[in-house]
Amino acid sequence: MTAHTQQHSTWLAAHHAHLTAEDLWLHYFSVGGYLAVFELDAYLHGLYALPQGERNTVALALNELIDDQIDTRLNDLSHHPKAEFVHGPVLD
Amino acid sequence: MFSDLIQDLVLDSTDIGGFLHDVARHAASSLSAPDSEVHCAVLLVRPRMKGTMAGSSPEATAMDEVQFQYDDGPCLRAAREQAPCVVEDFQTDSRFGQYTPAILHAGIRSALGVPIPLEGEAIAALDLYSTRAGEFDAERTQAALHLAAEASRALRTAIRIAHFADTATNLRAAMDSRATIQLAAGIIMGQNRCSHDTAIAILKSASSSRNIKLKDVAAAVVLSIGQQPPAAHFDG
Numbered sequence: 001m002t003a004h005t006q007q008h009s010t011w012l013a014a015h016h017a018h019l020t021a022e023d024l025w026l027h028y029f030s031v032g033g034y035l036a037v038f039e040l041d042a043y044l045h046g047l048y049a050l051p052q053g054e055r056n057t058v059a060l061a062l063n064e065l066i067d068d069q070i071d072t073r074l075n076d077l078s079h080h081p082k083a084e085f086v087h088g089p090v091l092d
Numbered sequence: 093m094f095s096d097l098i099q100d101l102v103l104d105s106t107d108i109g110g111f112l113h114d115v116a117r118h119a120a121s122s123l124s125a126p127d128s129e130v131h132c133a134v135l136l137v138r139p140r141m142k143g144t145m146a147g148s149s150p151e152a153t154a155m156d157e158v159q160f161q162y163d164d165g166p167c168l169r170a171a172r173e174q175a176p177c178v179v180e181d182f183q184t185d186s187r188f189g190q191y192t193p194a195i196l197h198a199g200i201r202s203a204l205g206v207p208i209p210l211e212g213e214a215i216a217a218l219d220l221y222s223t224r225a226g227e228f229d230a231e232r233t234q235a236a237l238h239l240a241a242e243a244s245r246a247l248r249t250a251i252r253i254a255h256f257a258d259t260a261t262n263l264r265a266a267m268d269s270r271a272t273i274q275l276a277a278g279i280i281m282g283q284n285r286c287s288h289d290t291a292i293a294i295l296k297s298a299s300s301s302r303n304i305k306l307k308d309v310a311a312a313v314v315l316s317i318g319q320q321p322p323a324a325h326f327d328g
Contacts, residue, residue, distance in 0.1 A: 023140065030266035031306045032273050053289060056296050064305055082095065085300040 004046075005053050010062060011044050016068050017080065027033035028061035059083035075083055098246040108254040112136060112146035115243050119218055120148035123235060131221040132242075133202075136168050138251070139213040155198060155221055162191040167219035170205030174215075176233055177205040181225035191301040192290065204228035208247055216247060272321040276310035279317055294302045 014024065021041035025033075028040060033054070035043070042048035043058065050058070062083045098115065105111035112134040120132035129190055131152035135145040147153030158167030165188060166177040179185050180195050182203070195203070200221045208216040218240045220228065228236075273295065280291040295313070299306040313320045 018141075024268055026262055030269040032270055053293060053296075056300075060296055060300055060306055063300070067303075085296075087297050087301065 003052070003055065004049040005060065006084045006086060007043065007046055007050075010055070010059055011046065013062055013066065013081045014044055017062075017069060019062065019065060024058075024062055024065065028063050030057060031057060031061050031064070032053070033057045033061060056085055057079060059085045098243055101250075102246045102250050102253070103187065105250070107257070108136070108250050109144055109146055111247075111250045112144060113166075115218075115247070116146050116148045116152065119220075119236075119239055120152070122239065123220060128222065128224065128227060130227065133167065133219040133221070134216065135159070135171060135219060136214065136216040137171060151198070152219075152221060155195060155200060156219060158194050158198070158271075160190065162189070162194065164188055165191050165195070166203045166205035167217045168205075170207045170219075171215040171217035174207045174209070176207070176226050176237060178233060179203040182227075183225070199223050201225040202227045203233075204233060204236055206233070206236045206240045209244045210248055210251070213253055218243070236275075268321075268323055269310075272307060272314060273310040275322060276313035277312055 021044055023038050025037045025040055039048055043050050066082060067079055097118065101111055103116040105114055115208050116132045116134045121131065122131060131147065131149050132149040132154040133156040135143060135156050135262040137143045145153060147156060150260055156167060159168050166179050170177040178247055181201055182192050183201065185192060200223060202222050202225050204220040206218050208218055210216055218236060220236060276295055277288055278290040280286065280294055281288060295309055296306060299309045314321045
């Protein structure tokens with residue numbers, strides 16, 4: 001799992017869930033994220049590199065939102081792509 | 093006049109659900125005749141939010157809930173197609189599939205859905221139900237359309253107020269969540285003698301692998317040392 005593949009999986013998951021950086025931002029902020037919407041948007045589109053910890057924060061926030069969508073819409077979104085989360089020691 | 097009355101309703105109601113409830117009650121009383129009572133419900137669908145509905149009676153609310161359950165019905169169609177939707181008699185109507193037997197079971201024979209015009213992505217409709225067939229003729233439809241048009245301006249104001257109130261509530265919840273996570277990180281730092289980065293990584297990893305929300309994992313850490321998660325205090 002490289003920085004690029006994690007970013008790409010995050011973008012794909014957001015895209016499939018029809019979530020924009022703006023939709024994601026508040027929840028991302030609530031789990032401790034420190035970027036502004038503009039930077040978050042740039043990261044999602046692969047234009048702005050983030051350290052691993054922050055990439056995980058974005059992935060975690062996004063996946064939690066996707067889980068909420070599955071709960072509220074009652075649609076079977078179980079095959080919905082999720083953002084990759086990198087376990088293990090902090091590398092950077 | 094109804095439009096003045098409805099402006100007052102915006103100011104008097106504490107939230108959008110309460111406002112919709114008042115509109116439904118007033119619509120039901122102004123559209124019911126002495127010999128034919130109608131149930132009235134108002135439904136509002138905002139982007140990325142659960143649908144909101146309110147009825148003049150518990151029956152009316154229940155009937156709108158049935159529409160959400162089947163994702164179809166005269167009110168939802170009126171809202172989505174922005175055109176009135178009349179059902180003369182549910183016993184002979186075949187447009188609504190599974191929804192029809194459910195509504196007949198509730199004793200409803202005819203219905204009318206009229207859109208409430210709104211700006212942006214939100215859609216709304218006023219829904220009338222009667223236990224008698226053929227209750228909603230052209231005249232009643234006109235009256236309902238007129239009422240919906242009058243409710244439109246007030247409803248737009250109410251939506252805007254609700255949006256800002258929701259934003260404030262959500263931001264406050266986000267601040268509480270952040271505070272809880274940081275506090276949990278501090279506890280882990282003390283227990284594990286590790287850095288803040290490592291503590292946060294441990295929390296996130298636990299959340300992700302157990303599929304429990306990070307905020308809930310953090311709250312559990314705080315509770316594990318016998319303390320309550322913090323609630324931020326701002327003057328609201």
